Amino acid sequence: MATKTSERVKGILCEFANPIVARGVLRYALHQCGLAEDDLDQRDLTPEFVQELERGLRVMSSDGDKEALGHRTLQVLLSAPSSRVRPGTKTPAPRQPASHRPETRSDVPRRTRKETIDIRDEVDIVRARGRARGFAQVVGFGPTDQTKIATAVSEVSRNIYVYAKEGTVSLLPLNAKRGMRIEARDWGPGITDLDRILAGDYSSRTGMGLGLRGCQRLMDHFEVQTARNRGTVVIMEKEIA
Amino acid sequence: MSTPRRSIPIIRLYETLIVAIQIEVTDHLVLELKENVAAAIREQDVNGLIIEVSGVDVFDSYIARSIRDIAQISSLMGVDTVLAGLDAGMAITLVEMGMGLDNVRTALNLESALEIFGRDTARRRVDDEWVFAMLANDGAARGYGDQDV
Numbered sequence: 085m086a087t088k089t090s091e092r093v094k095g096i097l098c099e100f101a102n103p104i105v106a107r108g109v110l111r112y113a114l115h116q117c118g119l120a121e122d123d124l125d126q127r128d129l130t131p132e133f134v135q136e137l138e139r140g141l142r143v144m145s146s147d148g149d150k151e152a153l154g155h156r157t158l159q160v161l162l163s164a165p166s167s168r169v170r171p172g173t174k175t176p177a178p179r180q181p182a183s184h185r186p187e188t189r190s191d192v193p194r195r196t197r198k199e200t201i202d203i204r205d206e207v208d209i210v211r212a213r214g215r216a217r218g219f220a221q222v223v224g225f226g227p228t229d230q231t232k233i234a235t236a237v238s239e240v241s242r243n244i245y246v247y248a249k250e251g252t253v254s255l256l257p258l259n260a261k262r263g264m265r266i267e268a269r270d271w272g273p274g275i276t277d278l279d280r281i282l283a284g285d286y287s288s289r290t291g292m293g294l295g296l297r298g299c300q301r302l303m304d305h306f307e308v309q310t311a312r313n314r315g316t317v318v319i320m321e322k323e324i325a
Numbered sequence: 326m327s328t329p330r331r332s333i334p335i336i337r338l339y340e341t342l343i344v345a346i347q348i349e350v351t352d353h354l355v356l357e358l359k360e361n362v363a364a365a366i367r368e369q370d371v372n373g374l375i376i377e378v379s380g381v382d383v384f385d386s387y388i389a390r391s392i393r394d395i396a397q398i399s400s401l402m403g404v405d406t407v408l409a410g411l412d413a414g415m416a417i418t419l420v421e422m423g424m425g426l427d428n429v430r431t432a433l434n435l436e437s438a439l440e441i442f443g444r445d446t447a448r449r450r451v452d453d454e455w456v457f458a459m460l461a462n463d464g465a466a467r468g469y470g471d472q473d474v
Contacts, residue, residue, distance in 0.1 A: 210349045213383050231383070231414035232421070238385040242352070295386040298422030 089124035090114075093137070100141055108309050109140030112317070115267070118198075120259055196222050196257040196264075203244045203251050203270075212253045213238040216266065219255045223264050224324055232302040233264065233322060239295035240268035240318050248272020248315065263304075263323035271315040278308055333358045335365045341373040341442045342366065342404075343435070347380035355391040362395055366402045372449075373442035374399045377435050379410030389424050396429045405430065405445075409438035 090110065097106035113136035114121065199219060201212045216237035220230040237253060244251035251270030258265055275281065281296055296318075300306040305321035333354060336343045342365055344358065362374065376392060378384070396406035409432040419426070432438035 206351045206353055210351055210382070213385075214349065217382070228414035228417055231412070232418050234383045235385045235415075235418050235422070238383045238387075242385070242387060294390075294422075294424065298386055298424065301421050301423065302418065 088121065089129075090121040093124065093129075097137065097141065105309065108307070108317075109137060112140045112267075112319070113137045115256060115259075115265065118256075118259065198254060198256045200252050200254045201241075203241050203253060204249075206245060209238060209241040209245055212241040216253075216255055220264060223257055224262060225264075225322075229322065229324070233266070236299040236302045236320055237266055237268075239299050240266070240320075243295065243316075243318075244268060244270045244272070247275075251315075258321060258323065261323050263321060266303075266318075266320045268318040268320075269315065274310045274312045274314055275308065275316055276312065278310055282308075332361070335361055337365075337369055337371065338439075340371050341375060341439065342369070342371050343375045343377065345377040345380070345435070349382050350388060352387060355388055359391060359395050359398065363398050363402070366399060366404050371404060372445065374404050374406045375409055375432075375435065375438045375442070376406060377409045377438070378415075379412065379434070381415070384411070384415040384419055386422065386424055389419060389426060393426055393429060396426075400428075405442075407432050407438040407441055409433070409435050 094103075094106050094110055097109055100106075101109065113133055114123075116136045117130065117133045119133070196219065199215060201208065201215055203209065203212060213234040217230050217234040220233040225233065237255075241253055244253070248270035249272065251268065251272070254267040254269070256265045256267070257263075282300060284297055296308070299318070299320060303320040303322050305319070307319050308316065309319075310316040331348060331354070333344060333346055333348070333350070336345070342362070344362065346358075348354075365371075366374070374395075376395065378392070381388070392408065396408070399406045407430045408426060411431060430441070432441060
């Protein structure tokens, strides 16, 4: 097979953002749509997927002009005919044997569909960690991991409430493995000094540094995308051991 | 979303204040607790504070720090704090996050926590009785002495 669609999309995103941000935006959009990278080769890019890419760029881009350009042309570039995208595959690609297919959403219990909690109020922090604990339980985590997940969700929810006033926390099952993913998103001031915070050199008056570093230790995967005055996205994953 | 205003009750038992947190705690409730505990210690003659946390849903950095603050405030006011009922998962989580509860005495449950203070109180009573007895004897001795002279 020629270059993967995901590589092509990444290349296009690199026109508007640096490669690290581009990769993050792509991964975010994939997760939002419940897709794996390989799925992009199987079917046309959906409007929903393109929209998620745009949203990612909008949040993460630090350059206003490029961002505007991105909005206009992203759609065009992505929908441009390409030998690497199979033409006219509106219908799902032929099914591969079950053993070769990545685990899809139908393989996980129905209740572990994506859940999103709006954070606007202090009570929402309590609500978010309660929902996270329930979600973790349904996914199959043991009590200690449930507590770790609830704690991490409490930390990121509080950061949203305290620093950005408003945002969302999404809970998703992992696609390929047993586990869950947490995405905390806001459109607030962003985190300056992120590197210092995560290195442990710094903690705020309210102790945010401690909380974020704590999350990093509690989770298997932890990443922060942030840009000044454009918001922050914290993505965390934990697998069932 | 709004919930009815609640607060965490502070109960006095003999010479000990007991704070049993049995509801989901918002940041505001924890902040309020800090002030209420300080006020309760000021107003009442107590020698110990027990914070029972078996009902706490999550012990994140903010809540852990607040509990540590409460213990420090109490200590400055001459009252020892014992944290009771910290669940195993929460203890593991706290340690992994790198947050200790330094200088906070802990007990497995409320009963053991009460025993800690009970023991202290009992020992102090014995000490007090001995002092009183000594003073009484001393006074009596001097009294006799005065009479003799």
